[in-house]
Amino acid sequence: MKILVIVSQTQDTEAKIKVSAAGNSIDTEGMKWIMNPYDEFAVEEAIQTKEKHGGEVVVVSMGPARVVETIRQALAMGADSALHILDEGSPDMDSFAMGKIIAGEIRKLGGFDIVFTGMKIIDEESGQVGVQIAEELGIPHVSLVSKVIEINPSANKAVCQKEIDGGHMVVEVPLPCLITCPDAMNEPRYASLPGIMKAKKKPLTEVKVSDTNLDGLARVKTVEIKVPQIERKLRIIKGQDGPMVKGAEVEKSAEELIKLLREEAKVI
C-alpha cells in the first residue's frame, strides 16, 4: 500500500501566548515548535497500517525550513520518505490556499491508497485542511475517526468508527480515502535512537511554494488577535490544619460553597 500522512508543525500551546506588535499574529520569538499532537496519531496510524499490510509511508508537510525537524521525527517513527513543501511565510496564505497547494502536490505524487491527517492544528485551530484535501483530491473522507476497525486492501475498503453525540457511527469507505485523526485513537510511538539515525538517510524531496501561483487563492484574512482576559475570583476554601478540609470542616465548606454560588455568583 502507498500510505500518505500529512503532518504540520505547530507552536506548543502549553506555552504562554503573546500577540505580535502588528496585532494580527502571534509572537513566535523563542517559541517551541512541535509536531502537531493530532498528526502524531495520524503518523502512528499510518505506520501501523504499513506494518499490517506492507507498503510505504510518505510524509507530506508544508512550512518553512524548520518543519524539516518535524518531518525527521515522522521518519524516525517509521515513515519511509517525505515531501517538504517549502513555504517561507507567503503573506497571503490561509487554510484554503494551504489545502489547495498540499492537495496539488499529493496529486503529483499519485498512486496512494490511503491518506491520514490530524483533526486540527493546535495553534491556528482552523480544523478544515484535512477534509478540504480529500475534497480537492476527489476521494471520500471519514473525519474524527476514534478507531480504524479494519483496512482491507484486497476488498478495497476501510471501516472506521466515529463518535457522534450520544453514541457512535461505523462507516465503510472505499479506498483511496482520507481519515482525520483525533487524540486517543492509538498510542503514538517514540522515535527510537536507531530510528533517528536511519531517518537522516531517508529520502526527503523539497518543492517550493514560490513556484506555485498564489494569486487570489486566499479566502480569509486574520485582521486582529486578542488574548482573552477572564478574571477569576480564586475563592478557595481550605482546611485549618493542612490544605484539605477534614471532619466538621467538610460540612461547613459544602455549605459555604453553596452560599457563594447562590448569593454571590447567583448560578444556583
Added chain:
Amino acid sequence: MSNEVWVVADLKIDGSVRQVTFEALSEARKKIAGKLGGELCGVLIGSGVSGHAAELGKYGAEKVYVVDNELLKDFNTEGYTIALSELIKKHSPAVVIAGNTVFGQDYFPAVAARVGAGVTMDAIEIDLTNDKKLKIKRFSHSSKAIPTQVFLDHHPMMTTVRPNSFKAVEDPKTPEVVDGAVTINSGDIKSKVIEIKTKGSDRPELTEAERVVSGGRGLGSEENFKYIYQLADMLGAAAGATRAAVDAGYCPYDMQVGQTGKAVSPNLYIAIAISGSVQHFAGMGSSKVIVAINKDPEAPIFQKCDYGIVGDLFDVLPPFTEKVRALVSQS
C-alpha cells in the same frame, strides 16, 4: 449572486432540530441579514424533513429550502456535501452558516472546497464589515487567543458557529418553503454508514447545557461516576469528563470536554477531581463560573477557577449534593 443568508439546520439522530440552529438563525438575523439587505433563509437537508420549516420560521427564517431525499435519511458525508453544494451553486447565497457539531465539522469544509468558498470553523461571534464581508471571531491556540477574521472577495462566505454562543430569540415568520431538489445518484455516495448506535439520555446535551458537572481521573472508577451523575441530575446539568477519565473507561467519549472533545460554555461548570490541563480548559475555559473540587492544593485548576474546595471528593461531594437536593426541593 443573491444577498441571502443561509443557516443549515443541524438535525439530531432522532430527527429533531438542534438548538444551535435556532441560535445561528437569531444571530444571523441580528448581525448579518439586516446589514446585508438579504433574506434570512433556513436549509433543511434529510428525508421527510420539511415539517421542520415552521420551527425555523419561528426563529426568523423567511424562506426555507428543503432538500428531501431518501438517500439523505441518515447523515452521510457525501450525500450532505452534494446536497448543500448543489443548492449553493443554484441559488448563490452570500453567507452560509451551520453549527460546529460533529456533522458540521465533517461536511462543511468539503462543501466549501467544492464551491470554492472560504470557510471558518467554530465562530463565537459573527458580524458584517461595512463593505459587507463576513467577519468572525473564534478561539485559537487552545483558547488562549481570539483571532478576528475577515473574508476576502469570494462568494459565498461560510462559517460554522459554536453551540451555546448566541441566544436563540423568537421572531415568528411564516416561511416560504422552496423545493431544493437536487439530483443525487446512489453511486455518488461512496461511503456507507453501516451502524449507528445511540443510547438515550435524559440529561441535557453538553454543548447546550446551562450547567455542567464534570469528573476527572480522580473519580477512580466507572462506578464512582455516579457521584457526577447524581449532582448533575440534581442541578439539571449535563455530565462531562476529562480525557483521562474517558481513557480510563469511566465514561463514554461523548462526555469528553476539551480540545478534542466538546467545547462548552455554560453559566456554571463544576470540575471534580480535574487537574485543569490546557487541553481541558480549551473546551471549558470560557464558562461563566468555574468551581473546582480537588484534593491537591497545587492543582493548576485552583489558579483559574472562581470557587473551590481543597478536599477529597468522596468526603465533600455527598454533603454538597445533599444540600443542593435540599435547595432544589425547597424551590
